[in-house]
Amino acid sequence: MATEQQKNSITTIPNELIAPALLWVGQHDNLVARTIDFLQQTLCTKGNCKICVTCNQINQQEHHSIVWIEPEKQYTLDDIGVIHRTIAFKLEENQKFFFVLQKADYLTQVCANSLLKSIEEPPNGYHFILLTERHKAILPTVVSRCLISSFYDQQPTDKHDGLFQFFTGTAWTDPFAFLKELDASQINEPESRELLDKLLVHWIDKNKTARLEKKSKEEKKAQHVLTILKHAMLKLPMPGSSKLFWKHIFIQMKET
Ligand SMILES: [Zn+2]
Numbered sequence: 001m002a003t004e005q006q007k008n009s010i011t012t013i014p015n016e017l018i019a020p021a022l023l024w025v026g027q028h029d030n031l032v033a034r035t036i037d038f039l040q041q042t043l044c045t046k047g048n049c050k051i052c053v054t055c056n057q058i059n060q061q062e063h064h065s066i067v068w069i070e071p072e073k074q075y076t077l078d079d080i081g082v083i084h085r086t087i088a089f090k091l092e093e094n095q096k097f098f099f100v101l102q103k104a105d106y107l108t109q110v111c112a113n114s115l116l117k118s119i120e121e122p123p124n125g126y127h128f129i130l131l132t133e134r135h136k137a138i139l140p141t142v143v144s145r146c147l148i149s150s151f152y153d154q155q156p157t158d159k160h161d162g163l164f165q166f167f168t169g170t171a172w173t174d175p176f177a178f179l180k181e182l183d184a185s186q187i188n189e190p191e192s193r194e195l196l197d198k199l200l201v202h203w204i205d206k207n208k209t210a211r212l213e214k215k216s217k218e219e220k221k222a223q224h225v226l227t228i229l230k231h232a233m234l235k236l237p238m239p240g241s242s243k244l245f246w247k248h249i250f251i252q253m254k255e256t
Pocket of ligand 1: 044045046047048049050051052053054055056
């Protein structure tokens with residue numbers, strides 16, 4: 001059984017999902033705490049023990065493999081210079097390095113442009129975590145390169161809870177009910193992206209819980225669904241093709 005602490009700690013995000021970059025939306029202090037917890041899970045060799053040197057350094061924001069950046073007002077090129085200087089170095093195999101950009105909504109166009117390539121295709125081992133309280137204030141060029149997770153209690157995609165149910169239930173058996181729901185939802189492209197993010201978070205959590213509880217059948221299923229969702233993430237719907245996009249995912253899941 002998972003302990004309460006394990007259940008309460010942030011969803012583990014598999015390494016392959018970290019790329020190209022994560023964008024976390026929520027209340028600032030809450031996000032910082034989540035980031036610390038996530039980094040401890042990722043870097044602590046004792047599995048997020050909270051007491052080792054690594055965990056302590058991460059908590060103090062002094063770990064050598066993490067650069068925390070917080071702008072005074074707007075981001076300046078000086079603020080992000082450290083990224084360009086650091087990323088020029090090749091990491092050892094299996095080494096990880098994280099840049100945490102706090103208040104990412106304060107990235108100016110100039111700063112964002114200078115980061116786009118790094119965020120999209122960071123050299124091996126480098127990862128970006130962008131934190132913001134205001135999702136809508138982030139430049140679209142940045143958003144489109146990130147995997148978004150919202151940690152506000154109020155999920156922005158409550159509107160599509162009906163669809164959400166179809167992709168999280170144990171049975172995907174009723175295509176007619178699904179098509180009816182899909183038609184009624186009028187889901188558009190940005191909403192599709194949000195729903196996909198929400199589903200990823202849901203299934204990553206399912207996968208983790210199944211692993212902790214040693215339920216291998218459920219774990220296998222969650223992993224299979226994650227493969228479908230991650231694939232979909234790479235092929236987000238073009239304008240006007242959201243319904244087709246979700247039909248396709250539904251069919252793939254039904255085949256499992
Ligand atoms: Zn530790």
